[in-house]
Amino acid sequence: MWVAYKTIVIRDVLRFSRIWVQTIFPPIITTTLYLLIFGGLMGERIGQMQGIDYLQYIIPGIILMTVITNAYSNTVMSFFLSKFNHSIEELLVSPVPYWVILLGYTSGGVVRGFVVGCCVLITTSFFVEFEIDSIGITFVTFLLTAILFSLAGFINAIYAKSFDDVTIVPTFILMPMTYLGGMFYSIDILPEFWQDVSRFNPIYYMVDSFRLGFLGVSTSDFWTSVSVLLIMIIILAIVSFYLLKKGVNIKT
């Protein structure tokens, strides 16, 4: 099983590495633009957020947004393409347990999230000096977030029947949730009603914990955030496994 798992992960890593111009390079360009426009030009006028320079304040959000979108899109594209070109049959005729298939694809998403996250982190270091407050909290938050969105991408891929179905969720659900999850601001500055609404957005907990790990400031409790993430991971993992085992949109 270990060999099969390793094969799935390495195949996925090679897949996104071969097309690095589409997968790794664009987030670096986007990050540079965010830092130039929001941080450099507008940041000076905004001043500080929770006692931290705005340019520094938005870095965790930008990195985490990259992790979210890349973990999600890697799994959704990888699994959807294997359905599209029928190469999923290579796995279906092999003695690979369904949970290994799920773990393999999820790990592929986590690896891409990590690789792209590191590239973005390196890019930000050219714009602003910073020290990571807690590597442990930062890494745990990254890992849970990447796993969660890899699983979400997997479910999207199972239901997707066309390339449109693959892009709808990231564009109309994921992106708005990310922007409204406190990526560029602290929810403290919102009216009370919108603060309560923001607390229903799981991305808020991820961004807040990541910011805690990075900068040492947050607006929520770290363990609450970890609990929210773990509960969601468990739910999505169970749903993904059930859909895969049942062969929804894979086996007729």
Place this chain on the structure above:
Amino acid sequence: MQVALSIKNLQKTYANQLHALKGIDLQVEKGDFFALLGSNGAGKTTAIGIVCGLLHKTKGSVEILGLDQDTHENEVKRLIGLMPQEFNFNPFEPIEEILINQAGFHGINKSMAKVQSDILLKKMELWDKRLDMAKSLSGGMKRRLMLARALIHQPKILILDEPTAGVDVEIRRSIWAYLKELNSEGMTIILTTHYLEEAESLCRNIAILNEGEVVEQTSMKKLLANVSHQVLILESLSVLPKNITQEKFACERLDDHSLQVVLEADINITDVLQDLSTQGVSVDYVRSAQNRLETLFLCLTAKDN
């Protein structure tokens, strides 16, 4: 004799209520070279898909070398190598990587997989292309790649769905020779093909599917013995006479140089040639108008049966 594949009352009804399989029973002996024939939509690919775990069955049971597919899913998959009809690999992966990955899915580590993939790539005459993307291969090469992939984990049972479609004659003959070699080493091979001469020359036993039902399952020899007549085309370099007597056999003058003869089971070709010779007809070439198996196949799968 040990049974390699046993299918009992296998039924498949698709969501659109199409009854692709209406309760088929099949048995393939270990070490057999077995042909599963049927016209398009007869249910061959559906049956294969169920056996290999690509499709859900509606009812029935499948056993591979005594192991029930429902209770030993992964053990059964280890025993089977499938070469499907449709190309089902990632066209953007290098050929060698496709083989090594498939071995990896079967739990074979990379160094062992590399050895086996080198052997198969050479055997399939794909060695020079091993680092190329699969999309760059011709149709025939893609088929050979899928055959190599089906064999990478050295399965006990090889299932081939149209293995030589689009493959040129020379390569087809070399694939046949290789399949015969594998079969002689003990591998059970189940073949579906539209080239009936392929089935006739390779397979020892045969089943014919028609509209989701098995209409015949017997040995190739017994089946071919049922052929009541053969249709031959006789060609002459000289112009054939206008009137040829047809007392012993039925014949039809196709043009000035060719004659179609229907040969019943009790008449042999020598008698026909002698008879024609007495009528001043010299025959230079003889060829079969229809493959023997093809004649039977058409008869067995005819709409009115």
